[in-house]
Amino acid sequence: MAIYVLRRxxxxxxxxxxxxxxxFFIVRLAPxxxxxxxxGGRVSPEVIANIIKLYQLDQPLPQQLWSxxxxxxxxxxxxxxxYSFTDGKPVLQxxxxxVPLTMLLMGTDLLVTAVVAIPLGIxxxxxxxxxxxxxxxxxxxxxxxxxxxxxxxxxxxxxGAQLRWFPLFGAYTLGGDQSPLDLLxxxxxxxxxxxxxxxxxxxxxxxxSMLEVLRQDYIRTARAKGLASSRVLYKHALRNALIPIVxxxxxxxxxxxxxxAVTETVFSWPGLGYLGVxxxxxxxxxxxxxxxxxxxxxxxxxxxxxxxxxxxxxxxIKY
Amino acid sequence: xxxxxxxxxTTDAAGERRAAAExxxxxxxxxxxxxxxxxxxxxxxxxxxxALFLMAILVTAAVVIPLxxxxxxGRTDLTLINHPPSLIAPLGYDNIGINIFIRLMAALxxxxxxxxxAVTIIVVVGVSVGAIAGxxxxxxxxxxxxxxxxxxxxxSFFLIVMLVAFFQTGNMWVVVIAIGVTGWTTAARLVRGEFxxxxxxxxxxxxxALGVGHRRIILNHMLPAALAPVIVAGTLGIADSVVVxxxxxxxxxxxxxxxxxxxxxLTHAQDYVFRNPILIYxxxxxLVLVVLAASFLGDGxxxxxxxxxxxxx
Amino acid sequence: MADHQASGEQxxxxxxxxxxxxxxxxxxxxxxxGVSLSIRHGETLGVVGESGxxxxxxxxxxxxxxxxxxxxxxxxxxxxxxxxxxVSDAEMRDVRGDSISMIFQEPMTSxxxxxxxxxxxxxxxxxxxxxxxxxxxxxxxxxxxxxGIPDAKRRSGEYxxxxxxxxxxxxxxxxxxxxxxxxxxxxxxxxxxxxxxxAQILELMKALRERNxxxxxxxxxxxGVIAEMADDVVVMYAGKVVEASDVMNVFERPHHPYTKGLLxxxxxxxxxxxxxxxxxxxxPNPLNLPSGCLFKRxxxxxxxxxxxxxxxxxxxxxxxxxxxxxxxxxxPEVGMAPAEDVAIEAAEALSVAS
Numbered sequence: 001m002a003i004y005v006l007r008r009x010x011x012x013x014x015x016x017x018x019x020x021x022x023x024f025f026i027v028r029l030a031p032x033x034x035x036x037x038x039x040g041g042r043v044s045p046e047v048i049a050n051i052i053k054l055y056q057l058d059q060p061l062p063q064q065l066w067s068x069x070x071x072x073x074x075x076x077x078x079x080x081x082x083y084s085f086t087d088g089k090p091v092l093q094x095x096x097x098x099v100p101l102t103m104l105l106m107g108t109d110l111l112v113t114a115v116v117a118i119p120l121g122i123x124x125x126x127x128x129x130x131x132x133x134x135x136x137x138x139x140x141x142x143x144x145x146x147x148x149x150x151x152x153x154x155x156x157x158x159x160g161a162q163l164r165w166f167p168l169f170g171a172y173t174l175g176g177d178q179s180p181l182d183l184l185x186x187x188x189x190x191x192x193x194x195x196x197x198x199x200x201x202x203x204x205x206x207x208x209s210m211l212e213v214l215r216q217d218y219i220r221t222a223r224a225k226g227l228a229s230s231r232v233l234y235k236h237a238l239r240n241a242l243i244p245i246v247x248x249x250x251x252x253x254x255x256x257x258x259x260x261a262v263t264e265t266v267f268s269w270p271g272l273g274y275l276g277v278x279x280x281x282x283x284x285x286x287x288x289x290x291x292x293x294x295x296x297x298x299x300x301x302x303x304x305x306x307x308x309x310x311x312x313x314x315x316x317i318k319y
Numbered sequence: 320x321x322x323x324x325x326x327x328x329t330t331d332a333a334g335e336r337r338a339a340a341e342x343x344x345x346x347x348x349x350x351x352x353x354x355x356x357x358x359x360x361x362x363x364x365x366x367x368x369x370a371l372f373l374m375a376i377l378v379t380a381a382v383v384i385p386l387x388x389x390x391x392x393g394r395t396d397l398t399l400i401n402h403p404p405s406l407i408a409p410l411g412y413d414n415i416g417i418n419i420f421i422r423l424m425a426a427l428x429x430x431x432x433x434x435x436x437a438v439t440i441i442v443v444v445g446v447s448v449g450a451i452a453g454x455x456x457x458x459x460x461x462x463x464x465x466x467x468x469x470x471x472x473x474x475s476f477f478l479i480v481m482l483v484a485f486f487q488t489g490n491m492w493v494v495v496i497a498i499g500v501t502g503w504t505t506a507a508r509l510v511r512g513e514f515x516x517x518x519x520x521x522x523x524x525x526x527x528a529l530g531v532g533h534r535r536i537i538l539n540h541m542l543p544a545a546l547a548p549v550i551v552a553g554t555l556g557i558a559d560s561v562v563v564x565x566x567x568x569x570x571x572x573x574x575x576x577x578x579x580x581x582x583x584x585l586t587h588a589q590d591y592v593f594r595n596p597i598l599i600y601x602x603x604x605x606l607v608l609v610v611l612a613a614s615f616l617g618d619g620x621x622x623x624x625x626x627x628x629x630x631x632x
Numbered sequence: 633m634a635d636h637q638a639s640g641e642q643x644x645x646x647x648x649x650x651x652x653x654x655x656x657x658x659x660x661x662x663x664x665x666g667v668s669l670s671i672r673h674g675e676t677l678g679v680v681g682e683s684g685x686x687x688x689x690x691x692x693x694x695x696x697x698x699x700x701x702x703x704x705x706x707x708x709x710x711x712x713x714x715x716x717x718x719v720s721d722a723e724m725r726d727v728r729g730d731s732i733s734m735i736f737q738e739p740m741t742s743x744x745x746x747x748x749x750x751x752x753x754x755x756x757x758x759x760x761x762x763x764x765x766x767x768x769x770x771x772x773x774x775x776x777x778x779x780g781i782p783d784a785k786r787r788s789g790e791y792x793x794x795x796x797x798x799x800x801x802x803x804x805x806x807x808x809x810x811x812x813x814x815x816x817x818x819x820x821x822x823x824x825x826x827x828x829x830x831a832q833i834l835e836l837m838k839a840l841r842e843r844n845x846x847x848x849x850x851x852x853x854x855x856g857v858i859a860e861m862a863d864d865v866v867v868m869y870a871g872k873v874v875e876a877s878d879v880m881n882v883f884e885r886p887h888h889p890y891t892k893g894l895l896x897x898x899x900x901x902x903x904x905x906x907x908x909x910x911x912x913x914x915x916p917n918p919l920n921l922p923s924g925c926l927f928k929r930x931x932x933x934x935x936x937x938x939x940x941x942x943x944x945x946x947x948x949x950x951x952x953x954x955x956x957x958x959x960x961x962x963x964p965e966v967g968m969a970p971a972e973d974v975a976i977e978a979a980e981a982l983s984v985a986s
Binding site for chain 2: 015018019022023026027029030031141142145146147148149150153154157161162254255257258261262265276277280281288291292295296298299300
């Protein structure tokens with residue numbers, strides 16, 4: 001098993017480089033020169049020349065690419081990913097400071113979703129077509145159909161602006177004591193937004209998977225052995241039903257990231273997604289590049305996680 | 320009962336067949352064409368039929384009303400600020416005197432147009448790439464799939480934001496192209512999968528044995544069979560695209576005022592939430608309706624085109 | 633032929649007038665419609681019929697494993713004096729896997745893929761016996777050895793997908809027999825297997841039946857298997873029993889036209905033929921059953937009286953048939969008194985008479 005994990009990690013490394021190349025070219029898609037935003041402003045020509053030299057923008061493209069490829073893995077060097085065009089801070093530093101907040105948001109979402117969606121899915125499958133099942137299905141369908149930004153918008157307007165139960169933006173109260181409690185209070189609305197959509201989607205997957213499993217012959221065998229219904233359900237059925245869910249989870253990380261980015265923007269939650277969107281608006285190319293890289297890395301990690309989890313939970317998989 | 324019960328009263332061919340069937344249990348079910356069966360299966364799906372109806376209404380409204388009202392969607396009339404609903408303004412007026420209903424329909428038109436056009440690109444590009452990859456196989460297939468992987472590696476939403484922001488915000492075509500360029504991967508994979516399987520199918524081998532050219536094989540024989548998952552993916556893609564467009568407009572990247580989009584109507588509503596809170600619901604509800612209609616339509620099509628694929632949903 | 637002279641010997645299982653109906657979206661399907669049979673200790677009852685005749689549903693009804701939209705509508709299933717249709721769910725769970733075990737047709741999918749074979753057998757034991765894990769595990773390995781799996785200890789730690797179809801069926805048998813049941817219901821146990829493996833499995837079942845004095849209800853459409861394994865035979869068609877007797881009678885002196893048709897359609901070695909015998913027509917659509925005799929549309933001996941449901945008549949001692957034809961096989965004469973319907977008594981009588 002350990003060997004398999006190692007092998008998959010090693011396989012992921014070339015993909016990482018491919019993504020670095022891809023990111024490089026994607027950012028270069030923007031028309032005009034990266035330093036255009038500085039011209040016509042209060043930035044002096046010397047500074048602009050410095051920037052050009054610093055980022056080797058006058059060098060031929062292959063050289064710039066090579067420079068990037070060789071520099072980006074050196075993440076122990078704080079300047080490996082350049083400096084932000086907006087605030088001049090090392091990009092790596094900014095990213096590192098924002099990651100925990102996004103992790104907090106996504107982590108809360110995943111945890112609550114797992115705890116709520118799985119039982120809902122099981123309920124729906126076991127009591128198929130009952131009133132409970134139909135209600136859950138209808139609510140889930142509507143919840144899943146809601147655009148994330150609109151849901152966030154409504155939640156924020158109703159609970160934040162109109163009812164004033166929760167704050168409208170940010171992670172901490174300005175000038176406040178930055179206590180964990182304050183953070184939690186700010187977390188409620190953005191997390192709820194993500195959770196509603198997540199639970200809606202995953203509970204349907206769970207129900208679907210459970211129904212598929214309950215139809216199988218080995219469930220009939222388990223009952224024929226004289227096992228109690230709960231045993232059949234939780235020991236035999238659930239274990240099998242969770243296999244596709246678990247692997248799907250790894251693959252859904254990029255989607256989760258996109259949803260988080262939108263939610264962060266709506267609530268001005270200072271996480272990775274918000275940072276990325278801001279960087280695009282302000283044409284902060286080093287940060288944009290870094291963000292694309294981080295996105296790519298998360299995709300790789302997600303795929304890796306999915307493969308490993310799959311091998312771990314399904315004994316049929318050869319590795 | 321006597322033996323005459325067994326003899327047909329008429330001796331016409333149909334009667335004889337029926338009598339024979341009585342004795343021999345011959346299956347008399349009339350043969351239907353594939354598309355007739357598809358249509359029948361679809362109509363049995365109540366939700367999908369309602370969805371089709373709903374979609375038809377939405378599309379009709381989105382086409383007809385803006386056509387009939389021209390540029391009324393942007394016309395402000397300061398004497399009608401927050402005026403309550405009337406016959407020509409079923410939803411009333413907003414705080415700068417715009418007819419809400421008319422603007423909503425114009426916004427719907429924009430959103431639907433973006434959705435349909437983006438999906439067109441997705442289908443055209445996706446099917447082409449997938450068909451070539453699946454049919455030719457080998458190195459070409461490998462390369463194309465690597466390309467798919469790279470495109471998928473970047474979270475698509477962010478890529479779209481980047482493309483739109485870098486090239487030109489506010490331009491509908493840029494939005495359409497951005498969504499199309501990032502969304503074709505699923506369709507490509509589906510088509511490739513079908514083609515890989517179909518390549519070995521008997522009817523394809525037969526066509527090749529008869530000397531039918533490659534292009535003809537792909538277009539006339541394999542594509543119709545592989546189309547089913549693409550149709551489904553396309554329908555669901557509409558829902559996705561419409562939401563992406565709305566998100567972009569809401570955040571300020573997409574369609575800008577005075578052009579109407581469901582997204583930027585919400586941005587506008589944000590500023591006036593205390594005076595006219597109802598505004599924050601209309602565009603969103605419309606969005607949800609479009610998504611629901613497209614989703615159920617997709618589900619219904621999936622069941623109708625290939626009932627074997629059906630998952631309890 | 634098994635010696636059943638001991639009249640008064642209690643039957644192990646008696647099914648009386650069982651009816652299991654399914655309320656489907658297209659209509660009511662009477663999958664099992666008035667089936668009666670019985671099995672004595674240690675005897676093998678073969679249940680024969682085409683696909684869809686209700687034999688599997690009968691077995692599942694005995695185990696009370698029928699689910700929505702199916703329902704056991706009426707009848708009784710008596711095991712050692714108790715009517716299984718009256719007992720509580722908990723009591724039925726005690727019966728399942730302990731007094732009555734069942735094995736199914738598809739060994740490839742009947743075992744849970746995420747647990748080892750040993751685990752699954754252990755579970756069957758642990759649920760019904762108060763033993764330690766070690767004891768259960770040892771017994772599981774012992775069972776695997778008994779069913780002829782080499783290197784049983786190692787194999788018990790393997791997963792179902794690592795075993796072939798024949799081996800998986802052996803595991804199923806091991807699991808079913810691990811609690812020493814009095815009755816084993818085997819639903820087409822060899823249909824999905826290769827012919828050579830089939831022979832091995834049948835030999836295995838014979839040996840185990842011998843050793844454990846176990847009764848078997850063997851469900852199959854394969855008359856060859858019946859000939860080899862069964863003491864008594866019940867022939868089913870469209871949810872009803874159409875003929876029942878001991879295996880010799882059914883093979884040598886079949887009465888019901890359906891049974892005759894089944895036997896005639898078996899190709900025989902050494903026989904030169906131009907065409908194979910078939911039974912004309914198809915099994916009736918359960919939603920559109922004919923009135924009267926269900927076999928009438930396909931019967932070569934069809935008579936006008938077949939529009940009235942035939943009674944279950946006793947052709948000879950211990951041999952019943954649901955047909956209007958006389959015991960001699962002739963159409964009944966006008967004015968003859970209709971035969972007595974002995975369906976239920978015959979089922980029990982079958983056990984006691986020789």
